[in-house]
Amino acid sequence: MGMNMNDAASTTALAPKDYKSSVKPVWCPGCGDFSVLSAITKALAHMGLNPEDVAVVSGIGCSSRIPAYLNTYGFHGLHGRALPLATGLKVARPDLTVLVAGGDGDGFSIGGNHFLHACRRNIDLTYIVMDNQVYGMTKGQASPTTAPDWARSKMTPHGPGINPFHPLIIALGAGANFIARVSSHDPNGTAKTIVEAIRHPGFSFVHVLSPCVTYQPEQREWKKLVRPAPVEATSDAGRAARRLLTDDNLYLGVLYHGDRETYRPRFETTKVDPSQLEQEFII
Amino acid sequence: MTLDTTTGTPSSISIALIGSGGSGVMTAGSMLLDAAGRSHWYAYMTRSSGPQIRGGEAAALIRISNTPIESHDNRFDILLAIDWRNAERFAGEIPLDSDSLIVADPDGGDIPDKINAMGARCCELPMKALCKNITGGRPNMIALGAIASLVGLPEQSLIDVLTKVLKNKGEEVITSSTEAIQAGISACDSLPSCPSLNPPEPHAAKRLNITGNEAVGIGALRGGVRFVAAYPITPATEVLEWLAPMLDKVGGVLVQAEDELSSVNQIIGASFGGVPALTATSGPGLALMMESIGLAVAAEVPIVVVNVMRGGPSTGIPTKSEQTDLNIALYGLHGEAPHLVVAPTSVADCLFTTQWAVQLAEALQTAAIVLSDQSLGQTRAVLDRPADLALMERRNVPTKIGPDYKRYAVTPSGISPMALPGTTGGQYTADGLEHNEAGTPSSQAEDHLTQLDKRHTKLHGYNFGDHWADIEGEGDIAVITWGSSSGPVREALSQRHNKERNVRLICMRLLSPEQPEKMEAALEGVERILVVEQSHSGQFYRYLRAHYDLPAESKAFHRPGPLPIRPFEVHRELAEWE
Numbered sequence: 001m002g003m004n005m006n007d008a009a010s011t012t013a014l015a016p017k018d019y020k021s022s023v024k025p026v027w028c029p030g031c032g033d034f035s036v037l038s039a040i041t042k043a044l045a046h047m048g049l050n051p052e053d054v055a056v057v058s059g060i061g062c063s064s065r066i067p068a069y070l071n072t073y074g075f076h077g078l079h080g081r082a083l084p085l086a087t088g089l090k091v092a093r094p095d096l097t098v099l100v101a102g103g104d105g106d107g108f109s110i111g112g113n114h115f116l117h118a119c120r121r122n123i124d125l126t127y128i129v130m131d132n133q134v135y136g137m138t139k140g141q142a143s144p145t146t147a148p149d150w151a152r153s154k155m156t157p158h159g160p161g162i163n164p165f166h167p168l169i170i171a172l173g174a175g176a177n178f179i180a181r182v183s184s185h186d187p188n189g190t191a192k193t194i195v196e197a198i199r200h201p202g203f204s205f206v207h208v209l210s211p212c213v214t215y216q217p218e219q220r221e222w223k224k225l226v227r228p229a230p231v232e233a234t235s236d237a238g239r240a241a242r243r244l245l246t247d248d249n250l251y252l253g254v255l256y257h258g259d260r261e262t263y264r265p266r267f268e269t270t271k272v273d274p275s276q277l278e279q280e281f282i283i
Numbered sequence: 284m285t286l287d288t289t290t291g292t293p294s295s296i297s298i299a300l301i302g303s304g305g306s307g308v309m310t311a312g313s314m315l316l317d318a319a320g321r322s323h324w325y326a327y328m329t330r331s332s333g334p335q336i337r338g339g340e341a342a343a344l345i346r347i348s349n350t351p352i353e354s355h356d357n358r359f360d361i362l363l364a365i366d367w368r369n370a371e372r373f374a375g376e377i378p379l380d381s382d383s384l385i386v387a388d389p390d391g392g393d394i395p396d397k398i399n400a401m402g403a404r405c406c407e408l409p410m411k412a413l414c415k416n417i418t419g420g421r422p423n424m425i426a427l428g429a430i431a432s433l434v435g436l437p438e439q440s441l442i443d444v445l446t447k448v449l450k451n452k453g454e455e456v457i458t459s460s461t462e463a464i465q466a467g468i469s470a471c472d473s474l475p476s477c478p479s480l481n482p483p484e485p486h487a488a489k490r491l492n493i494t495g496n497e498a499v500g501i502g503a504l505r506g507g508v509r510f511v512a513a514y515p516i517t518p519a520t521e522v523l524e525w526l527a528p529m530l531d532k533v534g535g536v537l538v539q540a541e542d543e544l545s546s547v548n549q550i551i552g553a554s555f556g557g558v559p560a561l562t563a564t565s566g567p568g569l570a571l572m573m574e575s576i577g578l579a580v581a582a583e584v585p586i587v588v589v590n591v592m593r594g595g596p597s598t599g600i601p602t603k604s605e606q607t608d609l610n611i612a613l614y615g616l617h618g619e620a621p622h623l624v625v626a627p628t629s630v631a632d633c634l635f636t637t638q639w640a641v642q643l644a645e646a647l648q649t650a651a652i653v654l655s656d657q658s659l660g661q662t663r664a665v666l667d668r669p670a671d672l673a674l675m676e677r678r679n680v681p682t683k684i685g686p687d688y689k690r691y692a693v694t695p696s697g698i699s700p701m702a703l704p705g706t707t708g709g710q711y712t713a714d715g716l717e718h719n720e721a722g723t724p725s726s727q728a729e730d731h732l733t734q735l736d737k738r739h740t741k742l743h744g745y746n747f748g749d750h751w752a753d754i755e756g757e758g759d760i761a762v763i764t765w766g767s768s769s770g771p772v773r774e775a776l777s778q779r780h781n782k783e784r785n786v787r788l789i790c791m792r793l794l795s796p797e798q799p800e801k802m803e804a805a806l807e808g809v810e811r812i813l814v815v816e817q818s819h820s821g822q823f824y825r826y827l828r829a830h831y832d833l834p835a836e837s838k839a840f841h842r843p844g845p846l847p848i849r850p851f852e853v854h855r856e857l858a859e860w861e
Contacts, residue, residue, distance in 0.1 A: 050707070052709065055555075055704045065724075068722075073712075075712065077715060081575065084512075088510065088538070088549030089555055091553065093553075093556035093558070114544075117545070265536040265538070267536065268531055272533055277504065282490070283490045283491065283492050
């Protein structure tokens with residue numbers, strides 16, 4: 001395990017476009033996810049990572065389509081199950097840089113339990129959630145982050161009527177080691193934060209405000225409303241909790257970075273042949 | 284007791300030890316099994332217990348033989364009870380007759396009516412009273428000494444086992460236990476005679492003392508598994524608990540997951556990264572995993588899911604066996620998703636079949652479900668060490684990638700080279716969406732048909748060799764069975780010494796993809812078929828009728844768990860055709 005299949009590391013500098021595939025995105029014109037795609041390629045180019053040494057894992061939803069648009073290794077898996085799949089990959093192949101990407105429905109609803117346990121397990125993964133507060137691919141239903149009075153879905157004609165999920169507070173409570181919020185209207189800022197997230201050891205959570213211009217057109221206004229958090233990043237979980245609990249969901253920046261130890265399995269260097277293990281059963 | 288046909292003396296003897304919580308019958312049973320193994324007998328032990336998490340009444344059901352054994356006999360020769368508290372619940376599992384002997388402690392209460400009604404002979408062994416003269420003596424060790432002496436086990440083998448099992452408990456415990464065993468041996472003289480076993484035959488080959496769940500673990504490691512994701516569930520947990528420290532030693536890893544959805548996706552991720560991966564579960568967990576197993580099929584990522592079946596539906600009977608996850612294993616994936624379903628035919632075969640499953644999944648880049656069950660997984664047996672499976676082909680992993688590499692390229696075998704992350708130029712996105720040869724999502728009819736054909740071809744065009752079934756004997760009657768039902772059927776057929784007609788036995792190991800041509804050859808000359816399985820609805824019989832040409836006269840003996848199928852039930856079905 002932990003092998004690197006390259007004969008030699010590439011020495012040629014790579015540009016963002018070198019991380020893009022030729023597959024055309026299915027997204028609507030104006031979708032925030034285009035900008036996140038671009039930010040990821042900028043981040044990878046900035047870090048000079050070989051595309052073959054990066055894997056991007058996703059679930060199901062508009063934003064989860066991202067792996068196919070990249071020239072890295074990718075896995076477009078099941079709805080809600082991107083984090084466990086990425087967990088298995090990163091544990092088995094610690095040499096890879098593993099990013100996980102997806103939306104608010106995928107990550108916080110059907111995949112909610114995995115989100116808690118990925119934060120808790122603190123494996124060295126970077127989780128990028130493009131939050132648009134709606135299920136776009138199924139044409140506009142309320143998601144866990146939708147406002148309670150949002151009454152434009154046929155499925156919940158009076159609005160979901162329940163409080164939205166607050167992913168950053170939950171990530172902090174569950175043990176994520178790096179928590180940031182960015183906005184897709186600023187691809188360079190997003191790229192910079194993604195670089196920080198990848199470099200930070202352990203589980204890094206990047207919450208991206210990424211508008212759905214089709215089902216939540218008011219989100220076009222986000223770019224006017226967002227502003228940098230008025231404080232420096234903290235490694236004090238208590239301060240971060242207080243800040244996040246009073247957050248209006250529009251402050252940007254790195255909001256918490258912890259120093260919790262990363263989960264790393266022990267790989268014994270002296271390996272025993274499996275036939276030796278049968279000795280305990282031999283009469 | 285099973286008689287040796289040439290000498291008329293017993294070739295096997297069956298013993299049940301029962302007692303309430305803390306009486307130590309399981310310890311005594313395990314030591315009896317181990318001592319029998321060290322004395323060159325074969326042995327087989329299942330355990331039964333009440334619903335309590337710790338303590339509670341328990342039964343150790345043991346059979347000792349000088350030929351290999353894979354099931355319980357029709358009846359028990361000896362039932363020893365340290366006490367009778369709640370013992371009536373075991374009545375169905377411990378059939379007795381007028382030749383059987385009940386050995387009971389007079390201080391242990393009255394024999395329950397259900398057990399008394401079976402008409403066995405009774406005698407007393409004052410285990411508690413005998414302990415009073417031994418400092419630290421325990422009734423279960425008195426019982427062990429008495430039973431071992433009754434069936435003819437040498438004292439030294441008991442002492443050897445005792446010394447090994449209690450080595451960390453100190454000299455005093457070993458001394459008191461030795462004294463208790465010796466007191467049991469002496470007390471045996473006052474008991475009615477009971478046929479003792481034929482002496483064991485000398486053997487050179489190595490034998491193992493192992494459970495089916497542990498054998499699955501060895502098979503997984505022999506097959507090359509180095510990543511396991513785990514979520515505890517009865518009766519599969521021991522597979523995972525055995526593997527955890529062993530994976531450490533071979534340079535692998537086990538991760539405990541938050542649920543079965545996570546464990547199955549973790550193994551998909553690890554295998555995508557190039558590391559052979561496995562998880563183990565039981566019915567409820569398998570049901571949760573089905574969507575993800577379909578992903579492994581569609582994305583062509585090798586994984587192995589060991590399903591140790593228990594009574595269902597829903598939570599069912601977690602601690603007892605049933606062969607009723609066949610339908611979900613074969614048909615539970617949505618869409619058309621050809622995959623492997625294999626089943627071990629004995630405790631020993633848990634090793635071989637798991638290793639085979641890993642190698643097949645790797646070679647064919649698909650999901651394999653291994654259908655073990657509680658009665659294979661949690662049975663401890665002394666058996667001949669299974670041979671190592673000759674190395675087969677491994678996963679097709681390209682080391683150099685050409686400029687026109689396509690992950691899902693159509694090939695004659697249907698198997699395409701699978702680039703691993705880290706390989707320059709091999710980048711692709713594995714996808715549960717239908718895709719074209721390059722892996723790009725596609726809803727085009729042509730791409731769908733091409734990829735369906737490819738995934739079908741790689742399984743249906745593959746030559747699985749002779750391992751698809753164990754075929755034994757000749758005859759115009761055939762018994763077709765699978766999994767843990769193979770044991771009692773084999774036993775039943777081995778007892779047919781005086782019958783004129785021979786019976787052919789087919790124990791299927793490969794259930795999917797189906798092998799109609801091989802079955803046709805195996806059934807040549809067969810006029811009548813008996814199908815044996817442990818399910819209420821006849822899942823296996825219906826599967827056979829759906830996929831295989833069976834002779835006009837076929838019938839099925841199928842009944843649900845939790846009671847094991849007994850050899851006499853197979854005899855009874857065959858007797859109708861004599």
